[in-house]
Amino acid sequence: MASITLDNVRKSYGALEVVHGLSLDIAEGEFTVLVGPSGCGKSTLLRMIAGLEDITDGTVRVGDTVVNDLPPRKRDIAMVFQSYALYPHKSVRKNMAFSLEMAGAPKTEIAEKVARAAEILDLTPLLDRKPAALSGGQRQRVAMGRAIVRSPKLFLFDEPLSNLDAKLRVQMRAEIKELHQRLRTTTVYVTHDQVEAMTMADRIVVMNAGNIEQIGAPMELYDDPQSRFVAEFIGSPAMNILDGTFHPGGRFVLPDGGEIALGGAAPAVDSPRKAGLGVRPENLSHEPGGIVLGTARVRVVEPMGSETLMTVTVGGRSLLVLDRTRRPVAVGDALPVHAAPGDLFFFDGKTDRRI
Numbered sequence: 001m002a003s004i005t006l007d008n009v010r011k012s013y014g015a016l017e018v019v020h021g022l023s024l025d026i027a028e029g030e031f032t033v034l035v036g037p038s039g040c041g042k043s044t045l046l047r048m049i050a051g052l053e054d055i056t057d058g059t060v061r062v063g064d065t066v067v068n069d070l071p072p073r074k075r076d077i078a079m080v081f082q083s084y085a086l087y088p089h090k091s092v093r094k095n096m097a098f099s100l101e102m103a104g105a106p107k108t109e110i111a112e113k114v115a116r117a118a119e120i121l122d123l124t125p126l127l128d129r130k131p132a133a134l135s136g137g138q139r140q141r142v143a144m145g146r147a148i149v150r151s152p153k154l155f156l157f158d159e160p161l162s163n164l165d166a167k168l169r170v171q172m173r174a175e176i177k178e179l180h181q182r183l184r185t186t187t188v189y190v191t192h193d194q195v196e197a198m199t200m201a202d203r204i205v206v207m208n209a210g211n212i213e214q215i216g217a218p219m220e221l222y223d224d225p226q227s228r229f230v231a232e233f234i235g236s237p238a239m240n241i242l243d244g245t246f247h248p249g250g251r252f253v254l255p256d257g258g259e260i261a262l263g264g265a266a267p268a269v270d271s272p273r274k275a276g277l278g279v280r281p282e283n284l285s286h287e288p289g290g291i292v293l294g295t296a297r298v299r300v301v302e303p304m305g306s307e308t309l310m311t312v313t314v315g316g317r318s319l320l321v322l323d324r325t326r327r328p329v330a331v332g333d334a335l336p337v338h339a340a341p342g343d344l345f346f347f348d349g350k351t352d353r354r355i
């Protein structure tokens with residue numbers, strides 16, 4: 001096990017810089033998730049940690065060792081990708097044993113490590129099968145087995161669940177988390193899926209266009225997003241944000257002239273200030289109380305069992321409402337929408353930073 005320290009790490013492809021001087025400390029044993037939209041630089045950063053990609057500038061340390069110029073095989077890192085790349089003609093046992101055999105480990109040690117990994121991953125009954133005779137989830141477990149037999153200092157995962165169907169993804173998510181709780185190996189896990197990030201991470205690093213937007217524990221990012229980007233990225237369904245202008249006296253004026261009376265809940269302004277007003281779908285309520293956002297016309301009703309998702313229109317703007325009261329609602333209904341003052345988020349109209 002080891003810590004990872006990134007210090008002002010940059011990556012350019014030709015003249016184009018895609019990672020802009022990132023610094024990040026990952027503690028020994030921590031499960032860190034890098035999350036962000038496609039193309040924001042997650043894989044590039046992970047591949048620089050692995051040594052599969054040169055670092056244009058800055059320093060990467062594993063433990064106390066600068067690894068900038070160390071080839072991948074000397075970094076004691078195991079990486080699991082989206083495509084499992086198993087050897088199709090080798091059995092599960094041989095697939096898992098391969099890297100140890102290449103390293104010249106003694107036969108008894110290999111057998112022991114493979115047996116232990118197979119037990120941890122529930123692969124023991126499948127050890128003599130070929131990959132073609134396995135399900136997607138089982139293949140992904142073999143790929144992880146291949147990684148853990150080497151007892152690496154670090155595990156790196158790059159979107160390992162993206163090829164699996166939704167149900168299996170949920171199951172494998174829990175398995176990877178359990179594996180980490182058991183082995184406590186320092187892990188960096190890349191995904192574009194904020195639900196994976198929220199459910200698996202000790203700490204989430206939200207990336208945006210080659211920069212770090214915010215770092216925090218999952219619930220910290222959910223409760224206290226520092227920018228509009230993080231607010232909209234973390235949480236599902238996404239936070240509603242109304243664009244408008246703060247006016248003195250706690251008035252929030254929408255583009256169509258509609259107004260929301262925020263009173264003391266609004267930031268004080270001397271002159272009009274453009275801003276976004278955010279509220280999560282689960283914090284909107286039809287029950288009276290708090291701030292009145294307006295009267296909503298119900299456009300779409302999506303029952304999901306424990307909750308019902310509604311798309312409503314307020315003052316020409318679409319909002320999502322997540323209702324857990326099981327109140328009967330029909331398309332076309334006009335309902336008031338309210339929010340508690342403490343559930344409102346304000347973002348600067350120019351910088352998109354939290355106010």
Ligand SMILES: Nc1ncnc2c1ncn2[C@@H]1O[C@H](COP(=O)(O)OP(=O)(O)O)[C@@H](O)[C@H]1O
Pocket residue numbers: 013018036037038039040041042043044045
């Ligand atoms: N080998 C490469 N050559 C040129 N540009 C690349 C290369 N690899 C990645 N990029 C660019 O770098 C940016 C970050 O890519 P990547 O790290 O793969 O993003 P992510 O994994 O977050 O989707 C993207 O704009 C991508 O097009």
Ligand SMILES: [Mg+2]
Pocket residue numbers: 042043044
């Ligand atoms: Mg990627």
